[in-house]
Amino acid sequence: MAVDHIRYDLLAQQALRGVVRNVLTDAAKNGLPGEHHFYIAFDTQAQGVRMSARLREQYPQEMTIILQHQFWDLTVNNDGFEVGLSFGGISERLTVPFEAIKGFFDPSVQFGLQFEADREDAAEPAAALPNAPDKRVKKTVPRTPSDHPVLASSPPTTAPAAASGAVPAEAPPAGSGEVVRLDRFRKK
Secondary structure, eight states: OOOOSSOHHHHHHHHHHHHHHHHHHHHHHHOOOTTOOEEEEEETTSTTOBOOHHHHHHSSSEEEEEESSSOEEEEEOSSEEEEEEEETTEEEEEEEEGGGEEEEEETTTTEEEEOOOOOGGGGSOGGGSTTOOOOOOOBOOOOOGGGSGGGSSOOOOSOTTSOOOEEETTOOOOSSOOOOOGGGGSOO
16 A cells, blocks of 8 residues: 555645634634534643643543533634633633644534544554554544534523533434444454
């Protein structure tokens, strides 16, 4: 198998993270248009993620936030975003690098992106690892609310100026759809 020296997988992932950056930048400047709202899942252990110890204890691996009616002070830069949210009635400020994002979903238009985490071993081609699946490739998956595990509950409907909360990323899948990774079926 040929070795990809250009690393198209990483270039595509960077470009798709740029889509998230552009969408959040527009939302920070102009607010959310129409019925658009975002579910953003991220790795809470990723470098650059800033959150309170209380939240980190509650979400040690992954957290999904909802940006709809209940967030404030969204700021976006080249590396990530910061946003104010309320969790259990307590205001928090989160900093999330774009590299930490694992999933982005806008249920109003059924648009979703799923990212694989960048790993140190990603620099080594999969061909060099015997029988190892290539985990570097990100997947772009259009999803519906019924097959997105965090969308099992309905979005918050409280008044604007309140804050959005987190949805546990470990929530069981709802509905009939489920994203299945082919790695599950490979012989190890």
